[in-house]
Amino acid sequence: MNEKELQKQLQTKVKRRLAPLFARYNMDFSGLESTMKWKPIVLVIGNYSSGKSTLINELVGQDVQRTGQAPTDDSFTVITSDVGVDTSEVPGSTLVNDSSMPFGQFKKYGERLISHMCMKRIDSPILENMSIIDSPGMLDATSEKDRGYNYMAVLGDLAKMADLIVLMFDPHKAGTIRESYNAIRNTLPEKSGEDRIVFVMSRIDECDSLSDFTRSYGTLCWNMSQMTGRKDIPHIYLTYSPTAIGPGSAVEGWPQERRELIEKINNAPGFRINHILEDIDRKVNEVQIVAEAVAGFTQRCQKVSWKITKITSVVALLLFLFGDVLLNSLISFPESTLITAVRTGTFSLGNLVIPAIFGLVTLTIGAISFSKVAFPQMLKKVLANGSDLVRLDNDYRKNLWIKMEQKAKENLAGLSVRDLWSGYGRSLTKIQGFLNNDLKGYYDKIVN
Ligand SMILES: Nc1nc2c(ncn2[C@@H]2O[C@H](COP(=O)(O)OP(=O)(O)OP(=O)(O)O)[C@@H](O)[C@H]2O)c(=O)[nH]1
Ligand SMILES: [Mg+2]
DSSP: OOHHHHHHHHHHHHHHHHHHHHHHTTOOOHHHHHHHSSSOEEEEEEBTTSSHHHHHHHHHTSOOSOOOSSOOOOSEEEEEEOTTSOOEEEEHHHHHHOTTSTTGGGGGGOHHHHTTEEEEEEOOGGGGSOEEEEOOOBOOHHHHHTTSSOHHHHHHHHHHHOSEEEEEEOGGGGGGHHHHHHHHHTTSOTTTGGGGEEEEEOOGGGOOSHHHHHHHHHHHHHHHHHHHOOSSOOOEEEOOOHHHHOTTOOOTTHHHHHHHHHHHHHTGGGGHHHHHHHHHHHHHHHHHHHHHHHHHHHHHHHHHHHHHHHHHHHHHHHHHHHHHHHHHHHHOOSSSOHHHHHHHTOOOGGGGHHHHHHHHHHHHHHHHIIIIIIHHHHHHHHHHOOGGGSOOOSHHHHHHHHHHHHHHHHHHHTOOGGGGGSSHHHHHHHHHHIIIIIIHHHHHHHHO
16 A cells, blocks of 8 residues: 555544544544645744745745745745646635645634735645745744744644754854744654754855854754753754855855755655654544543542442342331331231232332432532542542653643543443543554554
């Protein structure tokens, strides 16, 4: 099966199996759905005038984006293919309302963003397998506030969808890499997110001397070690624009560096299915820990309820048999008890009235004591601290719980006594089954 077929199959199956489960726990499925839709995405971000649009124009072989020295772009542009169609521009309002594309989630940022989004369809070989998103360059913190939408959050959401994020910096602004990195890092999967980011120092021709270059490169490395918290520095690709510097101006070694970057970008579609699986894995683990907490709580309640039922049933039976004897000895009523009536052969249905009342009242007291006393108390306890509802035997689970605890509590707070028997255990088993069987199967398929 090829990647596209696998992706299609995955999309159908995941939706059928998981959408109802996500809904059950009030969790958002649309993010996952949009990840699975559409083709691979390369997102280009970085500071203004770092050469993002220039690089894209060179990749697609057309001047599709405007370029210039001052901050030029103030829009997010999705560049995609449309063989045989003249360059046509689709406005943001169409983009976010087209359910065949994954951009619906950006509606939440409001009109300001939508009017600063668009799609350009062009005919270019590189776009057969991917789409490229050009972004407005990052400015300083004060100017970011004037955009009228949350620029950093938008970058984060786009990064979540992307298969490759090209983070570009020119030598003059190497110090601002941290803001861009922070904007995207937290939205990416913990384990593999780092691999999706490509760090690029552009416009290297503008370094006047080797020491100038070393200074910029050093600043970039220092910033990167600070933000990633890692001792090893990820690979930094170097690039320049052949069109901007003119023919024959490239120094030896530069073309090779640039080729490596382009190859990396060209390889982005190859990671698509793996990224989709990782995203599914991450989201399903999130829903699983919530489901585990809810199922843990419902099981605990069922046990207590069962205990109360056992005790009250025994008491109810005793009172059914002997309650009227007790009453008779105290107030000489009823005249004939159930046992006497049976023994003397004078039994009539009337003899059942008092025992039945005794039995039913006891059972009702048992039920009320569970629903009005035991259940609310147990709920209060887990809402104060529910960490013993889930297995927290490693750091991954601990961090996951920190992230999802609030969601789990929302679900727990919404439970009523009746919900305790509505199959939360089964839902958890389904989620676990998906993770352990279905998803594993898909991972195996792409490895083999
Ligand atoms: N010398 C030199 N100039 C470059 C290079 N790459 C781009 N430029 C020039 O730098 C300017 C900015 O390039 P753009 O591609 O518009 O930069 P951008 O990152 O898209 O900028 P914004 O859209 O404003 O964020 C343009 O005038 C380009 O011609 C390069 O490698 N070397
Ligand atoms: Mg630009």
